[in-house]
Structure formats: structure tokens, C-alpha cells
Amino acid sequence: MTDRTIDLYSFDTPNGRKISVALEELGLPYRVHVVDITKGEQHAPEFVRLSPNHKIPAILDPDGPGGHPLSVFESGAILIYLAEKAGRGLPADPVRRVRALEWLMWQMGGFGPMPGQVHHFIALADEADRRYGLARYMKETRRLYEVMNEHLSAHEHFADEFSIADIAIVGWTWRHPRHEVDLADYPHVKRWYDAVMARPGVLRGFAVPLRRT
Known part of the structure; x- marks a missing residue:
């Protein structure tokens, strides 16, 4: 077998x-x-x-x-x-499938590399390097949270049904304390995150x- x-x-x-x-x-x-x-x-x-x-x-x-x-x-x-x-x-409907893939690629290209840079610069010992890096990457990371928040204000999930896009994005949202981001500032992201993190799987x-x- x-x-x-x-x-x-x-x-x-x-x-x-x-x-x-x-x-x-x-x-x-x-x-x-x-x-x-x-x-x-x-x-x-x-x-x-x-x-x-x-x-x-x-x-x-x-x-x-x-x-x-x-x-x-x-x-x-x-x-x-x-x-x-x-x-x-991945949704069977072609339009929803494209939406899931869009948000998956959004995570891969942005909401991963940018918070990852935040992690890196937070860990640096040199204060001047930390200030420069955090100013640059914190701004972009918070912009990405705003993009999520706006989208989720009109959608339950990123592709209107639970998909690998949600899985990809929750993997990085899980680290929001390390991003120094309070999800209370992004209520639609918080609603989505709490619901996804409550799923048994x-x-x-x-x-x-x-x-x-």
C-alpha cells in the first residue's frame, strides 16, 4: 500500500x-x-x-x-x-478562486516581507539602525493592516469563504504583538482573526x- x-x-x-x-x-x-x-x-x-x-x-x-x-x-x-x-x-467558483489567489499573493509579496523586516530591526542592538528600520517598515506594515481592515469591513473572509488566503494571512497576523500592532486599532481584522483562530483545524x-x- x-x-x-x-x-x-x-x-x-x-x-x-x-x-x-x-x-x-x-x-x-x-x-x-x-x-x-x-x-x-x-x-x-x-x-x-x-x-x-x-x-x-x-x-x-x-x-x-x-x-x-x-x-x-x-x-x-x-x-x-x-x-x-x-x-x-480554494473556491471552486472561478471568480472567488481568483480572489483567494490575489490575497495569497498579497500576503506572499507584502504581508510577510514587511513584518519580517520589523522583526529584524526590533532585534537590532544599535539604536540608530533600529530607529531607521522601524520607521520604514512599521509604516508599511501598518498600511498593510489598513488594507486588510478595509477589505474585511465588507467581507467575512478574504475570498468571501474560508480559503488558503486566510490561512496564509493568519500565519503572519498571529505575530501582531511582535509587529507592535494592537488589533483593536483594526476592528475588522480583529473580528476576522478571532473567528479564524477559533476554528478547530x-x-x-x-x-x-x-x-x-
């Missing part, structure tokens, strides 16, 4: 959480392999064969298309692959141990 268990190679980061949440929400069987990026394990040759960009997450599906093993890297590509494999997580995905104890 073919092993249908997907191998997830990941760590406790927003991009890593997107995939553990997706696997739980989509009901796909998987096992976790922790790649400790604080110890440089993302550069190990066996991992680089799966993820040539030396970044987590990555998956290995032993039951890929045609029954052949398939590895996938980059969290956005993984989300699309998993949704198509499961037959849900999302809760299970965030509970997956992605760090070694």
Missing part, C-alpha cells in the same frame, strides 16, 4: 505555521520533521534537496501526481498544492510542535 502521509519539514515561524494549519484544516495526513533554523539545519544537504532556497517550510508528498513522490518548497506553492490535492481550500495547526523540547 502506498504511504499517503505527507512529510512536513518546518519550524515555529509564520510561514511554517501556515502549512501546519493548512494540513489540519484540509484533513491531510502528515508527520512533522523539525528543521531548527536557529542551528542552521536548513542548510543540511538532505533538506536543500527539498528546498533549494534553504528556507522552511517544505513538504514531501509520497503520493504525488500519478502516484509518484513530489517535493514542494515555498509556502504559497505548498498551500496551492495542498488545496488542489484535498479538493478544498487552525487551533490544531498552531498546536503542532514545530520546536524540539
Whole structure:
């Protein structure tokens, strides 16, 4: 019998959480392999064969298309692959599908790189570097929260139904305290975030141990 268990190679980061949440929400069987990026394990040759960009997450599906093993890297590509494999997580309606993909790409291109820079500059010891970086990236991060807030003022979810766009975005919204953002300032984002974070699959995905104890 073919092993249908997907191998997830990941760590406790927003991009890593997107995939553990997706696997739980989509009901796909998987096992976790922790790649400790604080110890440089993302550069190990066996991992680089799966993820040539030396970044987590990555998956290995032993039951890929045609029954052949398939590895996938980059969290956005993984989300699309998993949704198509499961037959849900991407709306069937063509217009709503485009909306989900729009917001997925919005997260990948903006609401990830910008908050990630905030994380970086907050951690810097040099005060002059911190001030410059935070002024630049905090402004853009808060603008992105405003974009979300405006959209969600008229929509329950990013594609009008729960999709991989919500999974991608909640992975980074989860870190709003590290962005030094109070969701009370963005009430529509807060409503959406509280509802998504209450979903059983999302809760299970965030509970997956992605760090070694």
C-alpha cells in the first residue's frame, strides 16, 4: 500500500505555521520533521534537496501526481498544492478562486516581507539602525493592516469563504504583538482573526510542535 502521509519539514515561524494549519484544516495526513533554523539545519544537504532556497517550510508528498513522490518548497506553492490535492481550500467558483489567489499573493509579496523586516530591526542592538528600520517598515506594515481592515469591513473572509488566503494571512497576523500592532486599532481584522483562530483545524495547526523540547 502506498504511504499517503505527507512529510512536513518546518519550524515555529509564520510561514511554517501556515502549512501546519493548512494540513489540519484540509484533513491531510502528515508527520512533522523539525528543521531548527536557529542551528542552521536548513542548510543540511538532505533538506536543500527539498528546498533549494534553504528556507522552511517544505513538504514531501509520497503520493504525488500519478502516484509518484513530489517535493514542494515555498509556502504559497505548498498551500496551492495542498488545496488542489484535498479538493478544498480554494473556491471552486472561478471568480472567488481568483480572489483567494490575489490575497495569497498579497500576503506572499507584502504581508510577510514587511513584518519580517520589523522583526529584524526590533532585534537590532544599535539604536540608530533600529530607529531607521522601524520607521520604514512599521509604516508599511501598518498600511498593510489598513488594507486588510478595509477589505474585511465588507467581507467575512478574504475570498468571501474560508480559503488558503486566510490561512496564509493568519500565519503572519498571529505575530501582531511582535509587529507592535494592537488589533483593536483594526476592528475588522480583529473580528476576522478571532473567528479564524477559533476554528478547530487552525487551533490544531498552531498546536503542532514545530520546536524540539
